[in-house]
Amino acid sequence: MSAADVLKRSPQMEAGSEPSAPITKKGILTSFLTGKPMNIPETDILGRCRFVSEFEKLNRIGEGTYGIVYRAKDTTSDKIVALKKVRMDLERDGIPVSSLREIQVLLNCRHENIVHLKEVVVGRSLESIFLAMEYCEQDLASLLDNMQAPFTESQVKCIMLQVLRGLRYLHHNFIVHRDLKVSNLLMTDKGCVKIADFGLARWFGVPLKPMTPSVVTLWYRAPELLLQAPTQTTSVDMWAAGCILGELLGHKPLLPGRTEIQQLELIVDLLGTPSDAIWPGFSELPALQNYTLKQQPYNNLKQKFPWLSAAGLRLLNFLFMYDPRKRATAEECLQSSYFKEPPQRKQNKDDHIELQLKLQAILKVGTFLFRNNCVSTKANAC
Template identity: 55%
Template sequence: MDILQDESSRGQAVHTDNALEDGDGDHQPPIPEPVASSPPRQSQRAQPKTFLTGPPLTSCRHVDNYEKLNRIEEGAYGVVYRARDKQTGEIVALKKLKLENEKNGFPVTSLREIHTLLLAKHPNIVNVKEIVVTPSMKGIFIVMEFVEHDLKSLMGTMSSPFLQSETKTLMLQLISAVACLHQNWIVHRDLKTSNLLMNNAGQMKVADFGLARRFGSPLGHMTQLVVTLWYRAPELLLGAKEYSTAIDMWSIGCIFGELVNKEPLLAGRGEFDQLKRIFQLLGTPTERNWPGMAKLPGLKTFNFVTQPHNNLRSRFPYLTENGLNLMNRLLCYDPEKRITADEALRHPYFTEPPLPKDPSLFPTFPSKNAGEKRKVYETTPSAPKAAHGEDDGPGLFDVAGVESTGGFRLRI
């Protein structure tokens, strides 16, 4: 099985094959260019024949080239293992695709994932190395770079939130990766902390592209049942038939709040409860701050009590004014006015003190994915822990203690 990529299509508004789309739009076949009535004039001398050449075609390697070390996790579409390349000794993540219940051939979610990862190369997007198969060709595996942690599990073991300087670094990495996706006409549609990986070099990797898809201009209709509930934008919850890359930016706003307070920002128990929590936090939307919302079908189903106040400041008392402004712009009700990834990268929040921390200065933690057990180290003396991830400004280097997570934290 071979995967070829047309580099000339990058950054253009194109509609991909039906196998990679939701299938709810009509696709017209391309109109062939007119053929000249007579061939162009040739020189009297015989012209040498030319042949088109392309990338070499090679068969997929067998999965036997990898040694499985331990199982990392199992999801709806595959099982992920930590494995070692027997030839090079490199540690990788091996994702076995679930094909047992597939009736229509290769799963479309896996096609989307492979297609997206081959198209969007970025330091903060997980890298696909190759596709391998079993000798019988009944098992198909995606070989990806191994990353030690997922952000959700990692924060669950931390005794305090990330520092503000660390939060800024992680946010910049996330927004930069999403900007790359959007520039390549790709919408992720499932950004959440459990789909963000982080290595022990302080580098974040966006993963899990099973719901990602290419889009064009005009956008057209796409399926509404996307994005995990806690990170789902209000236009999706209210049944919008068309949406844009703005749904990814709303998810980033929810992740921002989770990084700052080390807890989910909007942990609803259903769609009605999720909308209720959004309105309680940001105030009930109106036609003034969200033109056209009255036409959304969900408003005919749900009946909400009017709450006119934005309560973000009380939820994030330690966040700077610039930080609060960025969060408000990420969580803007009107998708047309919601901040874009390119705009967010230039937001003044990232240039005010404390500045983003160098990733190499991030603490290191035992890797759950590698089967490492948590260690507790004694440190003498221990500096006070920062409250709610707040830095206390530039100063001398000091060790803020090794927290119960077993990670060393160097504060600047």
């Protein structure tokens, strides 16, 4: 039977109604592709979007490029969630692409070190859309700002192990985050780290397709992005992970450039000037056609972190490889001997007492660290 025959027999056609409208028989819908009837499930298998009125906003906890975030209580379960309002004021035709990407990525991710999107919530108008996500008490940037003393090396390892496990999951699922930084790393009061803010995240495939180079916050931006390489890989996330590791170890941003030119200069000052010998195709990158990097032949990571072990320096150097194809992967970093050696500090039987005192001091300014077993000398991640 042809599509025309089906349409001729439909009640809507007999009544002179729109041929693409569903027929009146309960539980049957006409397919727009084939013109044939198709069954409708008795129940909505995709669920429904709840109204934001079912949540009680408690306080505003942050605002980013793509929306405002509230701490809220789900009145049906009394659970606390983070409610992120999607920013619509710059979009004329529906939801911003960045928010659609974030929703799509988070709905497909299930990992303990990736923030969990519980559901999409709507307001009473088409312009009100919220993302209800698991609530995390702190972000890493706030912790760094409020801590008077830097993280111990065992604590740094605990944090980085979790970040790397989250990245390994994303990269194995062909997702590149593209905006990894300390303010996008959330932490629960139990010490579990969650990668968040996926507004710039993209799926990638083979062959690689061109992507916008002006992504990743400047301080964490890989040199291939600064030099306008046409393609991006998971290596941009790994460079950012190296910047985060350096920031945790030094208790301050590692490469705090104010402009792209200054950012490149800071990278060269730290790592030396790249060349085609260590980065094939380097001289052909678009930005270098009108700009010449200064000559600096030395790698100064050891001078920057004189107390860091040889294994720690190897890991940093591996993360800061100029050639993206040679840069460490998350899986390779997790196998690093740096995470297996003891922290470079004195250990004693009263170490847990020292930690408890530190926790109490931080709690006075309203921040949280993590439970004792997360900062043990074994440096096991939660």
